[in-house]
Amino acid sequence: MGRSSQEQAIQNRANIVEAASRLFRQHGVDHVSVADIMGSLGMTTGGFYKHFTSKDALVAEAFALAFRQSAASWRKVSQQNGAGAIVHHYFRKRPAEQNCPILAFAPHVETENAAGQCVQAYTRGAETLFAQFLDHMKPAADGTTDPQAGQDAEILFAAMVGARLLADATGDSEWAKSVEGAVQGAVSRLR
Structure with a gap:
């Protein structure tokens, strides 16, 4: 494979992961097929297997990308x-393809059929966002942690994610918006 062919293969793979991440956030993993993803890029389903061994391998990479973006x-x-702006940002309305990956991907990983690599990618991503949130919210002015x-x-964090789930x-609904406001x-009050 020549240099430009290798570069194109790398770019195609990145495009597939990006499209999958967007479509999975928008429609849910179980409602998006490999054909849907490849078709959205004008590529053939057969070409998928030049880049990934399975849909689960792609799902894990798409999850990782979505969590990195968030x-x-x-x-x-x-x-x-x-x-504190993270909470306000979290409740901001955005297109479905930019949905919170914690919420968007939870239905897929909570099933018994979820592949271990998908569950691991979800867990790592959710833990990363959780740790990042804590790092931004809890340090005292002197650098110690109360x-x-x-x-x-x-x-x-739990209230933020739960309130967003209820609103979605x-x-x-008015009562769910009231929960978001609370x-x-x-x-x-915490800052």
Whole structure:
């Protein structure tokens, strides 16, 4: 394989992972086929197997990409607007293909049929976002960590994810929006 062919193969693989991540976030893993992904790129389904051994291998890479993208977004928001801004950013409406990977991918990994590599990629990604959230929310001004602040940050993370799940599942019902508002209000009390 010549240099340009290798570069094209690398680019094609990256395009497949990006398309899969976007489609999985938008429609759910179990509702997107390999043919859907490849078709969205104008590629053949047979070409998929030049890059991946299975759909599960692609799912794991697509999960990892989505979590890296979310972590980068959270880092940017926190650096520009302070730690509490992550919560406000989390509740911002966005296109379905940018849904929170914690919520978007949970239905796939909670089933008994989920491949171990997919569950591992999800777990690593969710843990990374959780740790990042805690790092931004709980340090004291002197660099030490207040145990109560750490526990409060953990509760806030769970409330943030849960409130978003409720809002998404209820079509942004008034009571779910009220729960989101309560979580956002808790940020200022914790800081």
